[in-house]
Amino acid sequence: MTTLPSLLVFGATGQTGQHFTRLALEAGHSVRALARTPSKLAITHDDLDVVQGSMDQVDDTALDALLEGVDAVAMMVGDVAAQSTRKVNTEFVRQLVPAMRRSGTRRLLYQAGGLSAAPGTRLPLPLRAVRSTVARSYIGQHEDNEAVMRYLDDDARDVEWMVHRAGIGADGPSKGELRRSRSWISIGTFVDCAAYDLRMLGDDTAVHTWDGSRYRRA
Ligand SMILES: NC(=O)c1ccc[n+]([C@@H]2O[C@H](COP(=O)([O-])OP(=O)(O)OC[C@H]3O[C@@H](n4cnc5c(N)ncnc54)[C@H](OP(=O)(O)O)[C@@H]3O)[C@@H](O)[C@H]2O)c1
Numbered sequence: 001m002t003t004l005p006s007l008l009v010f011g012a013t014g015q016t017g018q019h020f021t022r023l024a025l026e027a028g029h030s031v032r033a034l035a036r037t038p039s040k041l042a043i044t045h046d047d048l049d050v051v052q053g054s055m056d057q058v059d060d061t062a063l064d065a066l067l068e069g070v071d072a073v074a075m076m077v078g079d080v081a082a083q084s085t086r087k088v089n090t091e092f093v094r095q096l097v098p099a100m101r102r103s104g105t106r107r108l109l110y111q112a113g114g115l116s117a118a119p120g121t122r123l124p125l126p127l128r129a130v131r132s133t134v135a136r137s138y139i140g141q142h143e144d145n146e147a148v149m150r151y152l153d154d155d156a157r158d159v160e161w162m163v164h165r166a167g168i169g170a171d172g173p174s175k176g177e178l179r180r181s182r183s184w185i186s187i188g189t190f191v192d193c194a195a196y197d198l199r200m201l202g203d204d205t206a207v208h209t210w211d212g213s214r215y216r217r218a
Helices: 015-026 060-067 088-103 125-132 136-155 190-201
Strands: 006-010 030-035 048-052 072-075 107-113 160-166 168-170 178-181 212-215
Touching: 006 015, 015 030, 015 072, 015 190, 060 088, 072 088, 072 190, 088 107, 088 136, 107 136, 107 190, 125 136, 136 160, 160 190, 160 212, 168 190, 178 190, 190 212
Parallel strands: 006 030, 006 072, 030 048, 072 107, 107 160
Antiparallel strands: 178 212
C-alpha cells in the first residue's frame, strides 16, 4: 500500500465523486476538487478545498496550481451530452498527464464503466448487446473512456495509473466490499464503488490495471 495524503478530485459533485470525497476526508486525506458548480458538493470540511472551474477551461497554469502538493488524482467524470460529440475526458487526460509529470504527481485513478472495453479486448457478447440497445445513449461516454485507456496504455506508462471499469446500478446503501476482478463485474452501488476507488488508489498491485470490481462472496 502507498500512502497518499493529498488528493485532487475531478467529478467530486457526481454520484461516485460525492461519496469518494466524503470517504477520503473521513480517512484523513486532504482533498482539492475542481467543480463547475461548487454548491452541488454537499460537504464542508477543513481539509476540503473546492476550486470553481471546468475541465474544458483549465489552462496549464491553472492545472499546475491545482496539482501543487498533490500526491494522487482521482477522476470520476462524465458528461454524457458533451461526450456524445467530443472525447472530453480524453482531451483533458492528455493535458493532465503532462501536468502530473511537471508536478511529480505519481498516481491517477480513472473510473470508467464495465461497458467500456479495455484496450485490445472485446466485451463479452451479452455486454455488447446491452451497450448497443438499452445503454446506447451512453456510447459516446464509453468511446471516450476507451480512448482514455488507450492513451494511458500507449503514452503514460510512466504514471502509476489504474482504471476501475465500474458496474454501477443505482445509489443506495452498501451491498458489501468490492474486490478487483478480471472475470466478473458486479452491479455495485455508488458508495461501494467510491470506497473501492479509494482503496484501489493506494493499492500498488492495481497500478496499470483496468479491471472491474466484484462483491466479495460471503
Ligand atoms: N452512473 C453509472 O451508472 C456509471 C456506471 C458505470 C461507470 N460509470 C462511470 O463512472 C464515471 C463517473 O460516473 P458518475 O455517474 O459517478 O458521474 P456523474 O454523476 O455523471 O457525475 C459526473 C461528474 O463529472 C463532472 N464533470 C463533467 N464534466 C465536467 C467538466 N467539464 N469539468 C468539471 N467537471 C465535470 C460533473 O460535474 P457537474 O456536477 O458540474 O455536472 C460531475 O461531478 C463515468 O466515467 C462513468 O462512465 C458510471
